[in-house]
Amino acid sequence: MDKAGDNSFRGNQWQRLLRWHRGQKVNEEREDGVKDEGKRNTILGLKFEVKEWVVDPAEQFYYVWLQVMILPIVYNWVIIILRTCFTAIALSYLPVWLTLDYLVDLMYILDMVVTVHTGYLDQGILIKDLAQLKKRYLHSKRFLRDLVSLLPTDLLYFAFGIQTALVRINRLLRLPRLNEALDRMETRTSYPNTFRISKLMIYIFVLIHWNACLYFALSSYLGFGSDYWVYPNITEPEFASLRRQYIYCFWFSAQIFTTVGDTPLPKREEEYLFMIADLLIAVLVFASIVGNVGDVISSLSDRDNVFFPNHELVRAYLRSHHISKELRQRIDNWYQHLHINKKIMRENEILQQLPIHLRTEIAVSVHVPTLSKVTIFQSCEKSLLEELVLKLTPQVFSPGEYVCRKGDVGHEMYIIKEGKLAVVADDGVTEFAVLSEGNFFGEISILNIKGNKSGNRRTANIRSIGHSDLFSLSKEDLTDVLSEFPAAKHHLEEKGRQILTKMGMLEESREGEEVESEKVETKIKRLEDNLEILQTKLARLMVELESSNHKMQARVQQLEWEVAALETQLPEDGEEGEGVQGRGDGVGGEVEWEREEAEGEEEEGSDVKMKKQEQGEDSNEVSKEGDGESTKSTKEDMERMAEGDKSGLKDPEDQEKKKEDDGEKNRDKGDDRPGKGDGAEIEPEDKKEEKSEERETEEIREQEEEGQKDEEKKKKNNKAK
Numbered sequence: 001m002d003k004a005g006d007n008s009f010r011g012n013q014w015q016r017l018l019r020w021h022r023g024q025k026v027n028e029e030r031e032d033g034v035k036d037e038g039k040r041n042t043i044l045g046l047k048f049e050v051k052e053w054v055v056d057p058a059e060q061f062y063y064v065w066l067q068v069m070i071l072p073i074v075y076n077w078v079i080i081i082l083r084t085c086f087t088a089i090a091l092s093y094l095p096v097w098l099t100l101d102y103l104v105d106l107m108y109i110l111d112m113v114v115t116v117h118t119g120y121l122d123q124g125i126l127i128k129d130l131a132q133l134k135k136r137y138l139h140s141k142r143f144l145r146d147l148v149s150l151l152p153t154d155l156l157y158f159a160f161g162i163q164t165a166l167v168r169i170n171r172l173l174r175l176p177r178l179n180e181a182l183d184r185m186e187t188r189t190s191y192p193n194t195f196r197i198s199k200l201m202i203y204i205f206v207l208i209h210w211n212a213c214l215y216f217a218l219s220s221y222l223g224f225g226s227d228y229w230v231y232p233n234i235t236e237p238e239f240a241s242l243r244r245q246y247i248y249c250f251w252f253s254a255q256i257f258t259t260v261g262d263t264p265l266p267k268r269e270e271e272y273l274f275m276i277a278d279l280l281i282a283v284l285v286f287a288s289i290v291g292n293v294g295d296v297i298s299s300l301s302d303r304d305n306v307f308f309p310n311h312e313l314v315r316a317y318l319r320s321h322h323i324s325k326e327l328r329q330r331i332d333n334w335y336q337h338l339h340i341n342k343k344i345m346r347e348n349e350i351l352q353q354l355p356i357h358l359r360t361e362i363a364v365s366v367h368v369p370t371l372s373k374v375t376i377f378q379s380c381e382k383s384l385l386e387e388l389v390l391k392l393t394p395q396v397f398s399p400g401e402y403v404c405r406k407g408d409v410g411h412e413m414y415i416i417k418e419g420k421l422a423v424v425a426d427d428g429v430t431e432f433a434v435l436s437e438g439n440f441f442g443e444i445s446i447l448n449i450k451g452n453k454s455g456n457r458r459t460a461n462i463r464s465i466g467h468s469d470l471f472s473l474s475k476e477d478l479t480d481v482l483s484e485f486p487a488a489k490h491h492l493e494e495k496g497r498q499i500l501t502k503m504g505m506l507e508e509s510r511e512g513e514e515v516e517s518e519k520v521e522t523k524i525k526r527l528e529d530n531l532e533i534l535q536t537k538l539a540r541l542m543v544e545l546e547s548s549n550h551k552m553q554a555r556v557q558q559l560e561w562e563v564a565a566l567e568t569q570l571p572e573d574g575e576e577g578e579g580v581q582g583r584g585d586g587v588g589g590e591v592e593w594e595r596e597e598a599e600g601e602e603e604e605g606s607d608v609k610m611k612k613q614e615q616g617e618d619s620n621e622v623s624k625e626g627d628g629e630s631t632k633s634t635k636e637d638m639e640r641m642a643e644g645d646k647s648g649l650k651d652p653e654d655q656e657k658k659k660e661d662d663g664e665k666n667r668d669k670g671d672d673r674p675g676k677g678d679g680a681e682i683e684p685e686d687k688k689e690e691k692s693e694e695r696e697t698e699e700i701r702e703q704e705e706e707g708q709k710d711e712e713k714k715k716k717n718n719k720a721k
């Protein structure tokens, strides 16, 4: 399927990834080297620069040091009691013990130096300030314990004799350091279960050893060979040797602690008390052995269950459903293959608890060798590969098994890690092609390739020739990844198209059709968008039209009132001449005022508009308001229409003329306000109101004066009469 050398010019992305991975390792090693160098320098310069020397507890040096410290601590825990109880042993090897004792003391001192130079984490940051480290250590209980464990109690030898090693019992206080060392080892070891069991056995050994020593000491106190329970008489040659003494005591003690109980019956009270204490401890020891071993066994089976699916359960299920022997055999073989070849099926589950970046690194280092052989991925970006690698699921197929059958709906594609698979015809015998390590298949049905006649159905049968190890990649995962990497998608599709063309399953014309249909779709979309815009504009126009209608209606109504008022006044006018204006609170007077106001406003409005039109302000406003263009212009049109309708003058010149006439009319009425008649200025609204008020009061005053004059005239007339 993949042609070798196909992408040689593009450079192998996987190789680059591998190189990057290896490069990182080399860098790490180099860094380690630099650190080592630094360490060496520091150690060499320890005499001069000991103050600057700070140990990182996460470093290898600290770990190694802890392991070294196991020896002196265990030495003290084993030897001090041995020398105390077996005085013959203490005296026989005295120079050895004394040398070892002081060597161990020296290590204790060095351990204190290391401890004081060991950094600690404060809010995730390693504290390296020596003053702080010193302060912390010197104020801790640990310092006290370490100090007490180093007190020169050996001086008590002068009081109790050189064989009394018990004076060094304070050396046992370093036990927490031993625990720390063992805990560290447990987290680092690749075999934690074996380590746990070994640790338990060592603890039990030390316990039995102590018990053996105490048993010998008690026997010595009660008298060797004084009864069957105590150690036999050491003068007897059989029990005289030091080795025999120790081994007998150890055996005796081991029998008690393992609850075998095959020890001689105690005779004296001291012996009973010793046995009771021992049996009580033995119960605990036995319980902890059983518990620990049980834990280890269950964790081992847990591990197996996670690594390999539980075969027993599957077997029971198959039996209960009376599955044919032949199928059961195939399933057994499958399990056997997994176990023998250590194929782990649930690696995603196992690595689930790790953070994503570590999972990626593991997946890259585990799967890169396989994926680097897949030509299609060689040109892919590193990030794509990292994403892909996390989504691979291992699958194992047995000989003759079908991975997919022609016509099935495709849900995943496969990458061959190991093994051979054949593309076979429906008869299951004719082989069209053989796929091997590094090839992939099953991509056609999940890629939605345009013109693929088989749609989302498998285009071929794929059968495993022998056992084959595959990685499957689900359609969703592939789509997810490819959606962000269109180039890779295109590449995969191209490969699929090649196969489809070879098989004659690609509709070439449909490609054109689809492009055409795509164009039509775009056009429809564009038309829909335009329609939407037009609808919005229309809605706005309708609103504006309605409001203009309302205004028009109000205006017409007002004009009707005015006409009606004038009609009612006409006969009176004939009689009384100017009398209409004289009646300040008459209906006609009010109407007149209203009319004048309205006219004034309209004229002002039209003046403004005319001015704006002249100065080209309109266009500025439009450009400023953008979308509001139609709204504004429509509004103005409506107003203009209203004006035109009202006066019956559509021509601007006629309107201008009308305005001049109106202005004269106003002047005739004694209204010389600017903008009223001459249309020279536009006044602000509030000023206009003020002026109209002034004018109102002035006219009222005039009317009152005229009224008074009329009264006087009437009076004079009356008098003359």
Ligand SMILES: Nc1ncnc2c1ncn2[C@@H]1O[C@@H]2COP(=O)(O)O[C@H]2[C@H]1O
Pocket (backbone or CB within 6 Å): 001, 404, 410, 423, 432, 433, 440, 441, 442, 443, 444, 445, 446, 457, 458, 459, 460, 461, 462, 499
């Ligand atoms: N002639 C062929 N040579 C190699 N691979 C093929 C051939 N025909 C089909 N395949 C692969 O077999 C897969 C079957 O499932 P798909 O149709 O999803 O994708 C198909 C291709 O990846």
